Amino acid sequence: MNQAWGLKNMFSALTSLPGAEAPVVNPASDDMPVAPPRRCRAITIAGGKGGVGKSTVAVNLGMALSMAGHDTMLLDADMGLANLDVLLGLSPARHIGHLLDGTCSLKELMLPAPHGLKVIPAGSGARRLAQLDTREHAAVIRAFDELPDPPEYLLVDTAAGVSDNVVMFAAAADDVVLVVCDEPASLTDAYALTKVLSRDFRVRRFHVVANMVRHAGEARQLYEKLARVCDRFLDVALDFMGTVPYDEHLRQAIRRQSAVVDLWPASRASRGFKQMAGVVDTWGEPQRSGRDRIAFFGGRAAPDGVGKGW
Ligand SMILES: Nc1ncnc2c1ncn2[C@@H]1O[C@H](COP(=O)(O)OP(=O)(O)OP(=O)(O)O)[C@@H](O)[C@H]1O
Numbered sequence: 001m002n003q004a005w006g007l008k009n010m011f012s013a014l015t016s017l018p019g020a021e022a023p024v025v026n027p028a029s030d031d032m033p034v035a036p037p038r039r040c041r042a043i044t045i046a047g048g049k050g051g052v053g054k055s056t057v058a059v060n061l062g063m064a065l066s067m068a069g070h071d072t073m074l075l076d077a078d079m080g081l082a083n084l085d086v087l088l089g090l091s092p093a094r095h096i097g098h099l100l101d102g103t104c105s106l107k108e109l110m111l112p113a114p115h116g117l118k119v120i121p122a123g124s125g126a127r128r129l130a131q132l133d134t135r136e137h138a139a140v141i142r143a144f145d146e147l148p149d150p151p152e153y154l155l156v157d158t159a160a161g162v163s164d165n166v167v168m169f170a171a172a173a174d175d176v177v178l179v180v181c182d183e184p185a186s187l188t189d190a191y192a193l194t195k196v197l198s199r200d201f202r203v204r205r206f207h208v209v210a211n212m213v214r215h216a217g218e219a220r221q222l223y224e225k226l227a228r229v230c231d232r233f234l235d236v237a238l239d240f241m242g243t244v245p246y247d248e249h250l251r252q253a254i255r256r257q258s259a260v261v262d263l264w265p266a267s268r269a270s271r272g273f274k275q276m277a278g279v280v281d282t283w284g285e286p287q288r289s290g291r292d293r294i295a296f297f298g299g300r301a302a303p304d305g306v307g308k309g310w
Pocket of ligand 1: 049053054078
């Protein structure tokens with residue numbers, strides 16, 4: 001089996017509720033079918049370049065989805081340099097490393113954030129975590145299978161660059177969001193990531209968020225620049241997902257270790273995040289299922305050396 005394709009379907013499979021395809025019979029009414037439970041939609045937030053606002057978008061889009069009544073989970077996949085817990089003022093006692101060494105479950109790792117958002121912290125300052133191999137990343141992805149009640153949305157915040165960590169989580173997700181801002185390196189790095197994901201992992205669709213936008217028209221220009229070069233050289237489709245204006249409220253919210261959508265819901269940035277949450281809500285359920293592909297990682301023991309010296 002092509003590994004990339006396997007992973008892509010795996011993530012969807014592992015975050016799907018058991019029995020998601022089959023109509024469920026309501027026990028109260030003998031044979032009256034009820035709607036099957038909704039599948040989890042896994043959305044990876046990437047961008048290539050550091051500092052473009054990936055974590056900011058992940059936290060605020062995640063909380064905007066929660067505020068809109070969606071069961072939402074945020075996974076910090078910036079292993080070794082985690083910062084979502086800091087952005088939200090959370091104090092994790094454990095991290096993904098403890099999940100990998102088997103000393104806690106995904107559910108035990110989960111931290112509650114405001115408005116019902118759930119956060120899975122990655123751990124900071126552990127070099128070993130920043131060097132997870134393919135099997136270890138796969139084990140993290142597989143751990144979602146343990147969740148008896150997967151969320152409606154799983155947002156995955158990734159690191160900068162095109163490391164294995166970033167491409168595995170992006171390739172495994174249902175959607176990839178590219179966060180860009182008006183800096184030449186942001187567009188070239190976003191293009192490089194798009195190229196790797198499309199060429200090596202067959203990711204064909206990307207959603208673009210223009211961040212730190214300072215004037216009307218800048219967001220569209222950014223999107224069009226990236227779309228033009230991708231159209232010319234890659235076999236991908238890009239859609240424009242939304243805009244976050246440059247907004248000092250965001251920096252103040254970070255200093256107060258809170259999400260701007262929580263502290264200042266009427267700010268310009270918050271309005272951008274809420275619009276984006278509305279866009280995500282139109283995507284509906286992921287089409288892919290592939291529960292049978294769970295066997296791809298099934299039965300693998302914890303990789304050697306995992307959990308030593310976090
Ligand atoms: N729309 C915005 N308006 C003002 N400041 C912003 C905006 N978006 C992000 N920032 C600021 O830019 C900085 C970088 O943001 P963030 O940490 O989210 O980027 P990142 O892409 O996740 O970075 P890294 O790759 O290093 O993890 C932060 O100080 C954040 O407050």
